Amino acid sequence: MKLTKALMTTTALTVAAGMVSAEAHMTDELTIVSWGGAYSKSQQLAYNEPYMEKTGVTIINDESSAEAVAKLRAMNEAGNVTWDVVDVVASDAIRLCDEGLAMEIDFDEMLADGDDGSKATDDFGDLLVTDCFVPQIVYSTTFGYRTDMVPEGVDAPDEVCDVFDLETYPGKRSLEKRPINNMEWALLCDGVAKDEVYDVLATEEGQEQALAKLGTIKDDVIWWSAGADTPQLLADGEIFMGSTYNGRLFSVIEEQKQPVAMMWDAQVFDLDGWIIPADLSDERKARALDYLMFATDTQRLADQAKYISYGPARKSSAPLVGKHADLGIEMAQHMPTDPNNAKNTFLYNYEFWADYRDDIDAKFQSWLAK
């Protein structure tokens, strides 16, 4: 009896000691890299503050996501990676994974199960596009237009092809200064079936066809390179319609109350999420994984939608999406994934663009410069 008790105490002690040492093996500082602005704020409120409260860890914010790929490579070459968790878009995550700059993640092992008990791999489903990347939100690139610039006697534009229709909808447009998305939309509006777009785009003729279609509106396009450009151009009345991220349009419409409406048609879904840099020390890796486990669970992802209109990446989070924290409006209808908005959507083909990005970008930039 005595022996059993002694044994049990020792076991309990060992376990406790083990847990204590596991805690002690994590750093108490965490550097998180994100995009800044409203997006970082939503992460701060939904993930970082609760995490700091729970663990007492100090979180250092770095707003370098736009240059994350190059900076991570430079840090890696210098042998001094100072970041612990980095927020990047999926295509950058693929590049980082290919370059060996991001750590591979065992999703079921390292991430929390969904609230409904589903495994992480099922809960995220197809959104796990590479082994190194934990998706956080689904965002979309779509068009917004000024409602007061719609000509009299004409219906408001509701199809992506209206962007190419200068006769019915005269006025300037804004498009992103890169081939991705624009080439797909051009082909869609040039009579190519949706499921054939990437096959066509893989050929020289297809690329020329897309550029020719874009050429029909080239003189009326302002090309943007920062996400804030289109909202500003819309607010100033510089353009009639323009593409940007859906969250930016939400803020123009609902927060700044500008006469702008969303088109949603042929919106292109894309993902944003976390990667952990490769080759972190064990203590830092443990801390980063602990944060990731917390920040990507069902409740936290749903919480983020209170502050910004991007859809949570977990299926189990969707029912938990509530009202906007300040505006008090239901957020579900503003999610790009809402059935009403997602009637006609387009999926960004990561594999295709990983291969063709350099080639098509060269042709696109050459076409633009002439």
Add this chain to the structure above:
Amino acid sequence: MSDTTKTAKVLAADGTPLKRSLNRALRLQKMRALMLIAPLLLFVLLTFIAPIADMLFRSVENEIVSTTLPGATQRLDTWDASLGEAPDEAVFEALYYDMFLAAEAKEHTKLGTRLNYEETGISSLFRSSGRKLDDIGEDRIDVLEDLSDVWKDAAFWFALMSGPEGAAKDNTLLRTQRQRLTNLTDDDFGGDIGFEPSAEISALLPRTAAEYTAFALFTAIEDRKAVAKQKPWEAVKVALTEDLRRADTISALAGYSGPGAAELKAAQTAAADMTPLNFRDSFVDIDKDWADVDNWQTIQTYSPRYTNGYFLNAVDMQKSPDGPEFRDEKERIYGLLFKRTLFMSLVITASCIVLAYPVAWILANLPMRTANLLMILVLLPFWTSLLVRTSAWKVMLQQQGVINDVLVWLGLVDDGARLIMINNQFGTIVAMTHILLPFMILPMYSVMQTIQPSYLRAAKSLGATNWTAFWRVYFPQSVPGIGAGSILVFILSIGYYITPEIVGGTTGTFISNRIAYHISSSLNWGLAAALGTILLAVVLLLYWAYDKIVGIDNVKLG
């Protein structure tokens, strides 16, 4: 003259020739001066010159192909692309072992990205093939492992490869494999790994021993695990079945009595019945693009450790079997951008001169008190963030902006035909001229301050008109200020990036915007480095030309 120097050497007080004595004294002085500036010199070398040199070196460096696929690139040397057929089995066999190790070290996708800059599609070819390499020789491994469980046993493999206790070791093999891994990963693979291949087994099963040693090094150093406790990779087992089918091995095996002799002999009998493994077909099964001659040609073209490919790319050319050739008209861009960058930088410099000259003249000729006040007005925008100033120009110049609104209000411009002044060259020139103006005003001002007003008065009193006095007397004295300002403005504007990006649209962007794209987005640092090198060379060339034409002594900052 020569006579005197020969016959009468001038001596110093201590009897040494004066010339030598003087030289020594001077050398000491020079050394002391060098010591004084040494900290700064070292600092500049380490923090400025070395990183730039390193970056520029990337424009020719191309080791990744031959370090990732050492075997395949070597065998590819003799392959002739013009025959229109993918390389032979030997290349594919080498490719298998190269790729397997590279995939374990996660280096194959890096190479895929590198080659994808040259031939679209290689990126995904390497990525997907890396995942499916385990399929190759799968049946053979099954046969081997069905034969005896020892082939699944890590300890057995370790004993087999180490040989009996006290056996002679093959240190050359260990060294070459260390080098192979160091080349591949850039990490240090030195140090004891608790394993040495026995010389006997390395002679008997050369391929297997090589692959096992690579596996052992990787396991011990990269994964930090005990070699004897880890099961070897599939590639090691495939290598074994291949080795066991070689005539040399079969004949030598009869005399082998080391560890695992019985298992090896049984495996040899089984291996003899196996269907020959066709690496070429296996790779084509994984992805049909492995049969594509273009892909192989790209690998062959970029096999050397150094390449001029990036520089060719940077001048809109590409490598082809018949030597460098120009790219398709539709893909040319850098030549245009270089020309545009130079042209616009010249225009910006010229407009800065025109605008800055009168301002500097007024500043230099006003009483000190008023001049200082005006100076603050010049410097104030200088202290404002670049981004803020550029964005302000957006508000000013856009079609619904301040200037257009005023023009419409004045009735000078029709509401429907507002001027387009931004997102084009005009916008870039206006914004950059404004931003760079202080760099022109300041050197001009400090030079003009030193020009004596009495010279002008003297010229006029001698009968010169206002114009002649200015042109013949004042202007020549102010040229050093123009020179200094022009060099500053021109060199600054040639590398400008953020302003053209924001207000340049499509016709007002510079070469630096493309360099930034390749640094931060496409990660094609080699091409970015080549573009940067060309830009640097152009600047140095212009500087040299300036020195020849105007003379660099003629530049004054004050």
